Amino acid sequence: MLEIREIYKNYEGRPLLQGISFAVQAGETVCLLGESGSGKSTLLRIIAGLEAAESGSIWWDGEEISDMPAHKRGFGLMFQDYALFPHRTVEQNVAFGLRMLGLPRAEVEARTRAALGIIRMEDFAKRAVTELSGGEQQRVALARALAPNPRLLMLDEPLGALDHALRVQLIAELRSILHASAKPAIYVTHDREEAFGLADTLMLLHQGRIVQAGTTAQLFRQPANAWAAGFLGLGTLLSGSVVGLEPLRVKTALGVLQASACGQEWQVGGAAQLLLRPRDALVLHGMPEGENQFSACVVDCLFMGETYQSHLRANDFSFSIQTDRALAPGSDVTIAFPPERVSCLKGEL
Amino acid sequence: MSNMNGKRGGLWWKLLLWLLPAAFLLIFFYQPLTAILRLAFSMRAEGGGQSFFPGLAAKTFAFTLWQAVLSTLLTLVIGLPAAYLFSHYEFAGRKFLRLIALLPFILPTVVVAVSFNSLLGPRGWLNVGLMALFGLSEPPVRLLNSLPAILLAHVFYNSSIIIRIVGGAWSRLDQKLTQAAQMLGANPWQVFWEVTFPLLLPAAAGASLLVFLFDFTSFGVVLMLGGPAFATLEVEIYTQALYLFNLPLAGLLSLIQLAFTLLVAWAHNRVSLPRYGKAALSAEKANLRPPRTKKEKVFTFVTAAVLIALLLLPLLSLVTRSLVSLEAERGERGEAQTGFTLRYYRELFRDTTGSIFYVPPAVAVRNSVLYAAAAMLIANMLGLITSYALHFSGRLARWLEPVLILPLGASAVTLGLGFVIVFRRAPWDGVSFSILIPFAHALVALPLVVRTLLPALRGIPDSLRQAASTLGAGWARVFREVDLPLLLRPLLVCMVFAFTISLGEFGASSFLSTGRNPTIPVAIYRYISQPGALNYGQALAMSTILLVVCALGSLAIEKARLPGEELF
Numbered sequence: 001m002l003e004i005r006e007i008y009k010n011y012e013g014r015p016l017l018q019g020i021s022f023a024v025q026a027g028e029t030v031c032l033l034g035e036s037g038s039g040k041s042t043l044l045r046i047i048a049g050l051e052a053a054e055s056g057s058i059w060w061d062g063e064e065i066s067d068m069p070a071h072k073r074g075f076g077l078m079f080q081d082y083a084l085f086p087h088r089t090v091e092q093n094v095a096f097g098l099r100m101l102g103l104p105r106a107e108v109e110a111r112t113r114a115a116l117g118i119i120r121m122e123d124f125a126k127r128a129v130t131e132l133s134g135g136e137q138q139r140v141a142l143a144r145a146l147a148p149n150p151r152l153l154m155l156d157e158p159l160g161a162l163d164h165a166l167r168v169q170l171i172a173e174l175r176s177i178l179h180a181s182a183k184p185a186i187y188v189t190h191d192r193e194e195a196f197g198l199a200d201t202l203m204l205l206h207q208g209r210i211v212q213a214g215t216t217a218q219l220f221r222q223p224a225n226a227w228a229a230g231f232l233g234l235g236t237l238l239s240g241s242v243v244g245l246e247p248l249r250v251k252t253a254l255g256v257l258q259a260s261a262c263g264q265e266w267q268v269g270g271a272a273q274l275l276l277r278p279r280d281a282l283v284l285h286g287m288p289e290g291e292n293q294f295s296a297c298v299v300d301c302l303f304m305g306e307t308y309q310s311h312l313r314a315n316d317f318s319f320s321i322q323t324d325r326a327l328a329p330g331s332d333v334t335i336a337f338p339p340e341r342v343s344c345l346k347g348e349l
Numbered sequence: 350m351s352n353m354n355g356k357r358g359g360l361w362w363k364l365l366l367w368l369l370p371a372a373f374l375l376i377f378f379y380q381p382l383t384a385i386l387r388l389a390f391s392m393r394a395e396g397g398g399q400s401f402f403p404g405l406a407a408k409t410f411a412f413t414l415w416q417a418v419l420s421t422l423l424t425l426v427i428g429l430p431a432a433y434l435f436s437h438y439e440f441a442g443r444k445f446l447r448l449i450a451l452l453p454f455i456l457p458t459v460v461v462a463v464s465f466n467s468l469l470g471p472r473g474w475l476n477v478g479l480m481a482l483f484g485l486s487e488p489p490v491r492l493l494n495s496l497p498a499i500l501l502a503h504v505f506y507n508s509s510i511i512i513r514i515v516g517g518a519w520s521r522l523d524q525k526l527t528q529a530a531q532m533l534g535a536n537p538w539q540v541f542w543e544v545t546f547p548l549l550l551p552a553a554a555g556a557s558l559l560v561f562l563f564d565f566t567s568f569g570v571v572l573m574l575g576g577p578a579f580a581t582l583e584v585e586i587y588t589q590a591l592y593l594f595n596l597p598l599a600g601l602l603s604l605i606q607l608a609f610t611l612l613v614a615w616a617h618n619r620v621s622l623p624r625y626g627k628a629a630l631s632a633e634k635a636n637l638r639p640p641r642t643k644k645e646k647v648f649t650f651v652t653a654a655v656l657i658a659l660l661l662l663p664l665l666s667l668v669t670r671s672l673v674s675l676e677a678e679r680g681e682r683g684e685a686q687t688g689f690t691l692r693y694y695r696e697l698f699r700d701t702t703g704s705i706f707y708v709p710p711a712v713a714v715r716n717s718v719l720y721a722a723a724a725m726l727i728a729n730m731l732g733l734i735t736s737y738a739l740h741f742s743g744r745l746a747r748w749l750e751p752v753l754i755l756p757l758g759a760s761a762v763t764l765g766l767g768f769v770i771v772f773r774r775a776p777w778d779g780v781s782f783s784i785l786i787p788f789a790h791a792l793v794a795l796p797l798v799v800r801t802l803l804p805a806l807r808g809i810p811d812s813l814r815q816a817a818s819t820l821g822a823g824w825a826r827v828f829r830e831v832d833l834p835l836l837l838r839p840l841l842v843c844m845v846f847a848f849t850i851s852l853g854e855f856g857a858s859s860f861l862s863t864g865r866n867p868t869i870p871v872a873i874y875r876y877i878s879q880p881g882a883l884n885y886g887q888a889l890a891m892s893t894i895l896l897v898v899c900a901l902g903s904l905a906i907e908k909a910r911l912p913g914e915e916l917f
Contacts, residue, residue: 071532
């Protein structure tokens, strides 16, 4: 349905977006995940028609809409700080888009009520939006964006300003509303939890490019490079250089470790980052003697409810592991990372 | 130290703080005001048969209202596009043009009147040019002493208020709101009427009423550009009191003037309340961008050209005309001496006429500077004390603030009239009117001083003072180490403000300055009212000096003003 081709955009003379291309299918929720300043909001505003790209094009159902003004695109955008009209009531805010469609009054009223019903705020219809709490404003903004039945819904960090407990609750609510509406949606956030909770397809934006796109499971299992693994918080990264190819062996601060090539080409002497996932660590008895085994000192051990998280130190390298049993701080333990579980990745952090 | 003690001590402090401003306002404002009231009502009681008085009053009121409405509408026509220009577009010369556009607010009325005279008057550039071009013997354009001249000067004066207030609000309007409307399918026209217009309305209505207030109380401009045919209430008060010695009628007119301005000031306070809190404002000012489309470029060019023609041309004309001699002076040989000259400036400091009415201009300059310095000190001391009194009186301030802002509603001419009525009688009759001038000027400046200082004072978190006192500072030390450094910039702004206001004040000065001790504006008025090229040239030269001083003051205020602060 929506197709973005080769979007380039500069910000204050420096390249911000460098050739962004992707597509959004019917009913799909795409999450754009990136650090603040990565240009993800700008990309959203370019798709919305609020900003112009240096080059590239935007297509909808095979028709180019790059030069179409924002108010004719029929896209809904939910702003980061909601941008509710302060001079209008809750009801009037939600009705705004319906009025712009030129619908008869009765229909405007009926659909406004329906939209307020979806967010369960019928009782707030006559309130001033300035009296609402953050969570209530967020829901009104969602209802306002959904009410005119846009062909694409875009959400710019819609939960950014809310506290954690409310966010968890609203992620679930948003997911059910997005699925019920069956609309294609683009959701922009810097928060992994939100992205994992909502995305059908997850896209990582870094240094103006899409680093990786895929389902959450794909990204989790197979991060495209070291930055993606670090940004997604998959584990500790250990840098080293390749010393052997079959099997892949990497020289690191913890000695020479065997790792999975992750389907990439490697050369002896090439730089690599090893991803050590906390769940994959095995705590062994006795001295280290096999492949991928080394001894480490337990710095501290935290009780996390189901499991224990321990911070360890070996040869001045710090990493953390997750275990079912507690480890005694100050003690020395032998750690093993099974070779097939250690991902060898390219790129800087 | 217990809290109780602090509070009880606070009460005495508050009373003490209130004492000085209260005494000042009682003597210099409310006493003259009641004197005018008494005079106006005594006339009603005595003169039942003088029915032409109310007739004149009604006619004058009608004209005052009419020209004010017309001026305000014209000011909006010029000011609103300019406000849009400054709040949206970046273009070459923007900063300079903005400074020019904000300058008129602080310019003395006499300078404005003389500037327009130098451009459009019988000896002005336009007429002199046309006469030379077509060999005419009479000035062809007679724009002076007409309603258009008055309107033009009012637009010149007050577009700066629209630009400042509406432009400021426009640039702080959250752009996401208009973009949200766009995303909901609103076309540019709908975006404006549904979102921009309602959100700007408080600022626009407030600014319009303020412009209306200034147009309604206009004195110097109407007196000097309108000529004998046109009189606003202010001018009529002046004429009745100083030339016809009809104080009762002057009192009645003052009463009408005061009642109406209070009504407008009340309405202004009502409409300009910020209605939606911070919801409609963005944290930072909107990004300016260069005009892109052809339409935007034409708009930028036309608006900038109109502003230059309206705002810069009269001032340039004043400065250049004061440096050029264009005609034969009296007592010289018949041929015209045209060309660059500093003669008008040199003449300012030389006593040549020997007339007994003649006062060397240097005396006027000395007087004005002395008065301005005194007025500046009085207004700032008093303003500071008053601001503290208001700040510490909490909820009471809501009732007390209007009492202090009231002097703004009373016109300078009314003030002058009141002073004349009160201080010529016992026990004040020993007081020279000249000494009263700084007090009158301080009264005119006081509301602006309080309105600048009070927000700054409210902006100082009490926790800073508390932190200082827990670190061992006594109250005097707290004031010196915390309050004073934070108030320094606003205080500087106020000082420049009071000084320039006093330098250019004309209404009250025209009542209070004596024949041998004029202020600069009064001297300029005398020069321009007298025939002769030399008098004309001297008026231009003095106005130019005043213009330069005020422009420097305006620049200083712009530099020292905290960003984002508005004066109203």
